[in-house]
Amino acid sequence: MRRADMVFEAVIKLCGKQLREKGRVSGVTAREIARDLQRFFMERDMFIKMPPEVPPLVARSFAALTPGFVILFAVWAVNTALIKSVNLALPEAINNVIGIPLMNLGSSLPATLIAIIVIQLLWCVGTQGRISF
Numbered sequence: 246m247r248r249a250d251m252v253f254e255a256v257i258k259l260c261g262k263q264l265r266e267k268g269r270v271s272g273v274t275a276r277e278i279a280r281d282l283q284r285f286f287m288e289r290d291m292f293i294k295m296p297p298e299v300p301p302l303v304a305r306s307f308a309a310l311t312p313g314f315v316i317l318f319a320v321w322a323v324n325t326a327l328i329k330s331v332n333l334a335l336p337e338a339i340n341n342v343i344g345i346p347l348m349n350l351g352s353s354l355p356a357t358l359i360a361i362i363v364i365q366l367l368w369c370v371g372t373q374g375r376i377s378f
Contacts, residue, residue: 274339286312
């Protein structure tokens with residue numbers, strides 16, 4: 246077994262279902278929020294600026310530090326507040342608010358038929374989609 250596979254299995258054992266099916270919705274939601282916060286900071290020039298002599302790769306790395314720390318702190322603060330008030334971690338709360346209603350909506354016959362029709366249309370234009378059950 247490769248070292249990367251062993252690390253992945255260890256992380257899965259530690260985090261349980263948060264990295265599997267239930268973690269998909271919270272992962273996509275967290276990615277979208279982090280992307281929007283990163284864009285917010287970059288558009289307003291709220292990042293570490295390096296002198297022009299610094300190579301571009303190093304400058305971009307330092308530019309990502311400030312938004313990254315703010316995003317990490319915001320997620321930590323929201324997660325801590327949720328655990329103390331509702332006794333739910335952030336991924337579980339996101340799953341309860343967004344994931345469960347979407348699963349209930351998608352488990353009806355009309356929603357399934359629409360998904361199958363869209364997948365067939367995507368196949369016609371060369372994009373292969375799939376339904377995950």
